[in-house]
Amino acid sequence: DAGITQSPRHKVTETGTPVTLRCHQTENHRYMYWYRQDPGHGLRLIHYSYGVKDTDKGEVSDGYSVSRSKTEDFLLTLESATSSQTSVYFCAISESGSSYEQYFGPGTRLTVT
Protein backbone atom coordinates (compact mmCIF):
# COMPACT_ATOMS: atom_id res chain seq x y z
CA ASP A 1 0.00 0.00 0.00
CA ALA A 2 1.04 3.56 -0.62
CA GLY A 3 1.78 5.34 2.65
CA ILE A 4 -1.81 6.21 3.49
CA THR A 5 -3.48 5.51 6.79
CA GLN A 6 -7.00 6.28 7.91
CA SER A 7 -8.30 6.52 11.42
CA PRO A 8 -10.44 5.26 12.91
CA ARG A 9 -10.97 2.16 10.78
CA HIS A 10 -14.40 1.53 12.26
CA LYS A 11 -16.77 3.80 14.10
CA VAL A 12 -20.33 3.61 15.35
CA THR A 13 -21.92 6.88 16.35
CA GLU A 14 -25.34 8.28 17.09
CA THR A 15 -27.37 10.62 14.95
CA GLY A 16 -26.59 14.24 15.66
CA THR A 17 -23.06 13.74 16.98
CA PRO A 18 -20.01 15.26 15.30
CA VAL A 19 -17.51 12.88 13.74
CA THR A 20 -14.02 13.49 12.38
CA LEU A 21 -12.16 11.07 10.15
CA ARG A 22 -8.44 11.44 9.58
CA CYS A 23 -6.30 10.64 6.57
CA HIS A 24 -2.54 10.67 6.89
CA GLN A 25 -0.05 10.25 4.02
CA THR A 26 3.72 9.87 3.94
CA GLU A 27 4.08 10.29 0.15
CA ASN A 28 4.14 14.11 0.11
CA HIS A 29 1.48 14.13 -2.63
CA ARG A 30 -0.19 17.45 -3.25
CA TYR A 31 -3.72 16.24 -3.89
CA MET A 32 -5.89 14.47 -1.34
CA TYR A 33 -9.47 13.27 -1.72
CA TRP A 34 -12.33 11.99 0.37
CA TYR A 35 -14.78 9.54 -1.21
CA ARG A 36 -17.70 7.59 0.10
CA GLN A 37 -18.63 4.17 -1.26
CA ASP A 38 -22.19 2.89 -1.15
CA PRO A 39 -23.90 -0.04 -2.86
CA GLY A 40 -25.38 0.99 -6.17
CA HIS A 41 -23.47 4.27 -6.22
CA GLY A 42 -19.84 3.32 -6.36
CA LEU A 43 -17.24 5.82 -5.26
CA ARG A 44 -18.42 9.41 -5.01
CA LEU A 45 -16.19 12.38 -4.33
CA ILE A 46 -17.03 14.38 -1.21
CA HIS A 47 -14.24 16.97 -1.03
CA TYR A 48 -10.70 17.28 -2.25
CA SER A 49 -7.63 19.34 -1.47
CA TYR A 50 -5.01 20.67 -3.87
CA GLY A 51 -2.69 22.03 -1.22
CA VAL A 52 -2.45 23.13 2.39
CA LYS A 53 -5.58 25.12 3.23
CA ASP A 54 -6.82 24.71 -0.37
CA THR A 55 -9.97 22.63 -0.64
CA ASP A 56 -12.97 22.31 -2.90
CA LYS A 57 -16.29 20.52 -3.01
CA GLY A 58 -17.03 17.31 -4.80
CA GLU A 59 -20.20 15.64 -5.96
CA VAL A 60 -21.71 14.90 -2.52
CA SER A 61 -20.36 17.58 -0.18
CA ASP A 62 -23.55 18.52 1.72
CA GLY A 63 -23.19 17.74 5.43
CA TYR A 64 -19.40 17.41 5.25
CA SER A 65 -16.52 19.79 5.82
CA VAL A 66 -12.78 19.28 5.45
CA SER A 67 -9.55 20.82 6.61
CA ARG A 68 -5.93 20.48 5.62
CA SER A 69 -3.45 22.29 7.83
CA LYS A 70 -0.46 20.11 6.87
CA THR A 71 0.51 18.39 3.63
CA GLU A 72 0.24 14.98 5.23
CA ASP A 73 -3.15 15.30 6.96
CA PHE A 74 -6.64 15.70 5.54
CA LEU A 75 -9.59 15.68 7.93
CA LEU A 76 -13.22 14.99 7.08
CA THR A 77 -15.83 16.22 9.54
CA LEU A 78 -19.49 15.35 9.76
CA GLU A 79 -20.84 18.24 11.81
CA SER A 80 -24.02 16.42 12.82
CA ALA A 81 -24.05 12.82 11.63
CA THR A 82 -27.18 11.41 9.98
CA SER A 83 -28.11 7.83 9.12
CA SER A 84 -27.69 8.65 5.42
CA GLN A 85 -23.99 9.17 6.12
CA THR A 86 -23.54 5.54 7.07
CA SER A 87 -20.97 4.45 4.51
CA VAL A 88 -17.41 3.39 3.88
CA TYR A 89 -15.13 6.40 3.53
CA PHE A 90 -11.94 6.29 1.52
CA CYS A 91 -9.13 8.76 1.39
CA ALA A 92 -7.02 8.95 -1.76
CA ILE A 93 -3.93 10.84 -2.86
CA SER A 94 -2.40 11.78 -6.19
CA GLU A 95 0.61 13.71 -7.39
CA SER A 96 -1.42 16.00 -9.64
CA GLY A 97 -5.04 16.88 -10.13
CA SER A 98 -5.13 15.39 -13.58
CA SER A 99 -3.49 12.18 -12.45
CA TYR A 100 -5.41 9.11 -13.44
CA GLU A 101 -3.62 7.22 -10.70
CA GLN A 102 -5.01 7.77 -7.27
CA TYR A 103 -3.77 5.76 -4.33
CA PHE A 104 -6.41 4.78 -1.84
CA GLY A 105 -6.29 4.25 1.87
CA PRO A 106 -7.80 1.20 3.61
CA GLY A 107 -11.11 2.91 4.37
CA THR A 108 -13.18 3.82 7.41
CA ARG A 109 -16.44 2.02 8.00
CA LEU A 110 -18.87 4.47 9.65
CA THR A 111 -22.24 3.50 11.04
CA VAL A 112 -24.65 6.17 12.23
CA THR A 113 -27.44 4.79 14.41
Next chain:
Amino acid sequence: QKEVEQDPGPLSVPEGAIVSLNCTYSNSAFQYFMWYRQYSRKGPELLMYTYSSGNKEDGRFTAQVDKSSKYISLFIRDSQPSDSATYLCAMIDFGNEKLTFGTGTRLTIIP
Protein backbone atom coordinates in the same frame (compact mmCIF):
# COMPACT_ATOMS: atom_id res chain seq x y z
CA GLN B 1 -28.82 8.60 -16.14
CA LYS B 2 -25.38 7.99 -14.69
CA GLU B 3 -22.36 9.10 -16.69
CA VAL B 4 -20.81 5.66 -16.27
CA GLU B 5 -22.80 2.44 -16.23
CA GLN B 6 -21.40 -0.85 -15.00
CA ASP B 7 -23.19 -4.12 -14.38
CA PRO B 8 -22.80 -4.82 -10.64
CA GLY B 9 -22.91 -8.58 -11.08
CA PRO B 10 -22.15 -10.67 -9.14
CA LEU B 11 -20.28 -12.67 -11.74
CA SER B 12 -19.00 -16.17 -10.97
CA VAL B 13 -16.79 -18.11 -13.36
CA PRO B 14 -14.69 -21.27 -13.07
CA GLU B 15 -10.94 -21.04 -12.68
CA GLY B 16 -9.16 -20.78 -16.02
CA ALA B 17 -12.05 -19.10 -17.83
CA ILE B 18 -11.82 -15.84 -19.71
CA VAL B 19 -13.61 -13.01 -17.91
CA SER B 20 -15.10 -10.01 -19.64
CA LEU B 21 -16.01 -6.90 -17.64
CA ASN B 22 -17.59 -3.88 -19.27
CA CYS B 23 -18.61 -0.27 -18.79
CA THR B 24 -20.47 2.19 -20.94
CA TYR B 25 -20.31 5.95 -20.63
CA SER B 26 -22.13 8.96 -21.94
CA ASN B 27 -19.63 11.82 -21.55
CA SER B 28 -17.58 12.17 -24.71
CA ALA B 29 -15.09 14.39 -22.80
CA PHE B 30 -13.67 11.40 -20.94
CA GLN B 31 -10.12 10.89 -22.13
CA TYR B 32 -8.41 8.40 -19.84
CA PHE B 33 -9.97 5.10 -18.90
CA MET B 34 -8.92 3.07 -15.89
CA TRP B 35 -9.67 -0.18 -14.20
CA TYR B 36 -9.30 -0.43 -10.45
CA ARG B 37 -9.39 -3.67 -8.48
CA GLN B 38 -10.79 -3.74 -4.96
CA TYR B 39 -10.42 -6.70 -2.67
CA SER B 40 -12.93 -7.15 0.11
CA ARG B 41 -12.47 -4.65 2.95
CA LYS B 42 -9.62 -2.90 1.11
CA GLY B 43 -9.19 0.30 -0.86
CA PRO B 44 -9.20 0.24 -4.68
CA GLU B 45 -5.89 -0.11 -6.50
CA LEU B 46 -5.14 0.86 -10.08
CA LEU B 47 -4.92 -2.16 -12.35
CA MET B 48 -4.65 -0.66 -15.84
CA TYR B 49 -5.23 2.53 -17.74
CA THR B 50 -5.66 3.38 -21.40
CA TYR B 51 -5.84 6.62 -23.32
CA SER B 52 -6.84 5.93 -26.87
CA SER B 53 -9.19 3.53 -28.54
CA GLY B 54 -7.73 0.07 -28.96
CA ASN B 55 -6.23 -2.59 -26.75
CA LYS B 56 -3.63 -2.54 -24.01
CA GLU B 57 -2.25 -5.75 -22.60
CA ASP B 58 -0.54 -6.42 -19.28
CA GLY B 59 0.06 -10.05 -18.52
CA ARG B 60 -3.27 -11.82 -18.24
CA PHE B 61 -5.19 -8.54 -18.42
CA THR B 62 -6.31 -6.69 -21.55
CA ALA B 63 -8.07 -3.33 -21.49
CA GLN B 64 -10.06 -2.33 -24.52
CA VAL B 65 -11.54 1.06 -25.37
CA ASP B 66 -14.02 1.86 -28.13
CA LYS B 67 -14.58 5.61 -28.03
CA SER B 68 -16.97 5.56 -30.97
CA SER B 69 -19.32 3.30 -29.01
CA LYS B 70 -18.42 4.78 -25.59
CA TYR B 71 -17.65 1.29 -24.35
CA ILE B 72 -14.70 -0.09 -22.41
CA SER B 73 -13.83 -3.64 -21.44
CA LEU B 74 -11.41 -5.54 -19.25
CA PHE B 75 -10.54 -9.11 -20.17
CA ILE B 76 -8.89 -11.51 -17.76
CA ARG B 77 -7.34 -14.63 -19.27
CA ASP B 78 -6.67 -17.81 -17.35
CA SER B 79 -8.59 -16.46 -14.38
CA GLN B 80 -7.34 -17.37 -10.92
CA PRO B 81 -9.07 -17.46 -7.52
CA SER B 82 -6.84 -14.53 -6.55
CA ASP B 83 -8.65 -12.46 -9.20
CA SER B 84 -11.79 -12.60 -7.07
CA ALA B 85 -12.52 -8.96 -6.28
CA THR B 86 -14.69 -6.03 -7.28
CA TYR B 87 -13.54 -4.33 -10.47
CA LEU B 88 -14.29 -0.64 -10.89
CA CYS B 89 -14.02 1.22 -14.14
CA ALA B 90 -13.09 4.88 -13.89
CA MET B 91 -12.75 7.73 -16.33
CA ILE B 92 -11.27 11.19 -16.23
CA ASP B 93 -12.30 14.35 -17.94
CA PHE B 94 -9.26 16.61 -17.87
CA GLY B 95 -11.57 19.59 -18.14
CA ASN B 96 -12.68 19.17 -14.54
CA GLU B 97 -9.91 16.79 -13.41
CA LYS B 98 -12.32 14.48 -11.65
CA LEU B 99 -12.40 10.73 -11.70
CA THR B 100 -15.84 9.27 -12.33
CA PHE B 101 -16.25 5.69 -11.18
CA GLY B 102 -18.58 2.95 -12.22
CA THR B 103 -20.41 1.11 -9.46
CA GLY B 104 -18.14 -1.92 -9.74
CA THR B 105 -18.62 -5.55 -10.77
CA ARG B 106 -18.12 -8.19 -8.10
CA LEU B 107 -16.22 -11.15 -9.58
CA THR B 108 -15.72 -14.57 -8.02
CA ILE B 109 -13.42 -17.18 -9.57
CA ILE B 110 -14.46 -20.66 -8.50
CA PRO B 111 -11.56 -23.13 -8.00
